[in-house]
Amino acid sequence: MSLVFPFDPNIERASTIPARVYNDPVFLELERERIFARTWQLAGRTDDLREHGQFITVQIENDPIVVLRDGETLRGFYNVCLHRAGPVAQGCGKRNTLQCRYHGWTYSLDGTLRRAPEMQGVQRFDPESMHLVPVQVATWGPLVFVNVDGKAPPLADVLEDLPTRLASFHCESMRYVMRKEWEIACNWKIYVDNYLEGYHVPVVHPGLHKELDYDNYVVEPRRYFSIQHAPLRPIEGGSGDRKYDPSATEAPEAVYAWLFPNMMLNVYLGQMQTNVVLPLGHDRCRVVFEWYAEHPPADAATDPSWTKLLAFSDEIQDEDIEICEIVQRNLRSRVYDRGRYSAARENGVHHFHSLLHEFLT
Ligand code: FES
């Protein structure tokens, strides 16, 4: 089976990428090496790294990572002890050193090995010259990202003008509210494909379709991300069962940003939501939503505006999950290999596939 697959940069001529890219586990291995190990991945929240010694741990595909605050500096390391690969940190918390929980080798917060018990007599063993392997760390707003590729472009370069574009939403002053996650029986790319177009909204999301001005739905692909936005549909006659009131605020339009390969950032006035799509296998993924707000509710589970918002979010998510799982099953059919793109509606999907092609082949 070929790991190389065709891709046409001209969407009007292009066919979609072959079904085997979704179905064959070999592509997931390739994606782990060539995509997930080379791109910025969401690791946690700045709120958990405010004080000297605070740390968080995160698994980025095959790589366990620890991120910590050392004075003014955020540092990231592979959470893999230099001795026999024990963990130097677990969960999250606050410590002055990192101590491996296997045989107790101890590292300072800058990653230097400080203490290795009972290693007397071992030749060519110099703790002072031994360091945990570092990874890149960067923040945007309340979010912490890591990149295990030391040669990858800085996060700020990847985000281009996205922070400026989102400046009026004040994301940096938003605080964590809650998290929800789903295990979905589809390849991670099916969920991402589905996120990247509004083409399915009229058929899959009748409720959402009532809210959005579909004719003015725009997708803007950039180098490593894309932005989607759509104005709210004006209310004609009574507001009926509408969820959003377009006349209620002078709100800037909501922005739905996707960052290659697996993260979405949905920003609204006063709140935002991150979605991360994590492969669990070639035909399964976990999707994690985290909500942030400028004025977090005392309890999102009972706050009326949050229960309404979460119910609508669940409705849309359930609709997306159902279609993504059916598509995963159908991609295994012997009659399907490649389809075509709507040039008017699927430029975001085509852009994602162009990056897949660039990184994988
Ligand atoms: S594996 Fe870390 S001290 Fe042995």
Ligand SMILES: [Fe+2]
């Ligand atoms: Fe959808």
